[in-house]
Amino acid sequence: MEENSYNFLSKLLHKISLGSKSVSEMSFEIEKVLYLKKTKHNVAENHLFISGLARSGTTAFLNLLHETNQFSSLTYEVMPFILAPNFGGKFSKRKTGKALKKKERSHKDGILINNESPEALDEVFWKVFLDDTYIQKDRLVIHEIGLENKTRYSQYIDMIVLKHSEKAGNRYLSKNNNSILRLSSLLQNFPKATVVIPFRNPLQHALSLLNQHQHFCKLQTENPFTLKYMNWIGHHEFGLNQKPFYLGNDSVFNQLLETSKEDINYWLLTWLNYYTYVYEHFMDSCVLFSYEKFSEEPTNYIQEISKKIGLQDIQFELKSFLSKERKCDGVNEDLLRKCTEIYEKLNHH
Numbered sequence: 001m002e003e004n005s006y007n008f009l010s011k012l013l014h015k016i017s018l019g020s021k022s023v024s025e026m027s028f029e030i031e032k033v034l035y036l037k038k039t040k041h042n043v044a045e046n047h048l049f050i051s052g053l054a055r056s057g058t059t060a061f062l063n064l065l066h067e068t069n070q071f072s073s074l075t076y077e078v079m080p081f082i083l084a085p086n087f088g089g090k091f092s093k094r095k096t097g098k099a100l101k102k103k104e105r106s107h108k109d110g111i112l113i114n115n116e117s118p119e120a121l122d123e124v125f126w127k128v129f130l131d132d133t134y135i136q137k138d139r140l141v142i143h144e145i146g147l148e149n150k151t152r153y154s155q156y157i158d159m160i161v162l163k164h165s166e167k168a169g170n171r172y173l174s175k176n177n178n179s180i181l182r183l184s185s186l187l188q189n190f191p192k193a194t195v196v197i198p199f200r201n202p203l204q205h206a207l208s209l210l211n212q213h214q215h216f217c218k219l220q221t222e223n224p225f226t227l228k229y230m231n232w233i234g235h236h237e238f239g240l241n242q243k244p245f246y247l248g249n250d251s252v253f254n255q256l257l258e259t260s261k262e263d264i265n266y267w268l269l270t271w272l273n274y275y276t277y278v279y280e281h282f283m284d285s286c287v288l289f290s291y292e293k294f295s296e297e298p299t300n301y302i303q304e305i306s307k308k309i310g311l312q313d314i315q316f317e318l319k320s321f322l323s324k325e326r327k328c329d330g331v332n333e334d335l336l337r338k339c340t341e342i343y344e345k346l347n348h349h
Helices: 008-018 021-038 058-066 125-127 147-164 178-190 202-222 222-231 250-257 265-280 292-297 298-311 333-347
Strands: 046-050 169-174 194-199 287-290
Touching: 008 021, 008 222, 008 287, 021 125, 021 147, 021 292, 046 058, 046 178, 058 169, 058 194, 125 147, 125 178, 147 169, 147 178, 178 194, 178 222, 194 265, 194 298, 202 222, 202 265, 202 333, 250 265, 287 298, 287 333, 292 298
Parallel strands: 046 169, 046 194, 194 287
Antiparallel strands: none
């Protein structure tokens, strides 16, 4: 589960299963042969996709929803056989039959995980069946998923739901920051699905991204396997192989490429690039989730969001966790003003 604690054999198994497209494809085909007929195809298409910029509260929201047992999601238990959740899961060292003690994840951000914790693992599916075509040297680009991959993805979802059918609901729950790149296709191909996009105060968000970037650069330098692991599962949010999203705004993106990733303004540009795209294209088709409103009054806000995403008969009792705002030198005030304007528009939608 913690990629920086694997022994030699575990690392080798991850390299074989995640580092090879052909092995991943074969595991998916074996999974289909053994389990697809057992699924109740399209039993529920009101899936829930969470796709926000990293450090916007996506994981906290994912964990909260997962704990309701109304959703089925990929968990660390399937690693490293991500495309074979039923077949491959039987051979996972994390298949213990019980929940292990939770440990803080490698982000060192206070979020605790174990073998039963959900995680953004379905990016491996898109890496394999899109053959990494959207992952370029210096960027991740928007793409269509196509009918064939829509069918494959529906089958994959059905098999994930089957794996959790005894103790979870039949709505698929995915948190994947890269989903923004294929969001139009997902909405078109899954019209009953709901997409939630968390957002956060731009300066506080940028500071959090910068902090994680520096943390993972250090971690990946000390332990190169961590970098390989994140590349294998398609995580390019921060670290030595961080890649920004290219979302069609050449002006902002070119500034990104010209700005050091050690500069707070790089991460403000990252914020502006992402949420301008959200504002211009998805305001009316997605549910917006405010990190600040959630942290200030989590119980009331989650009840409000629950109605929008079709979550029934759930009562939450949560404590406020709003942290003190941090300040930073070297901020481009004009850039921050542009970010704040978009932030206010998202907040008042």
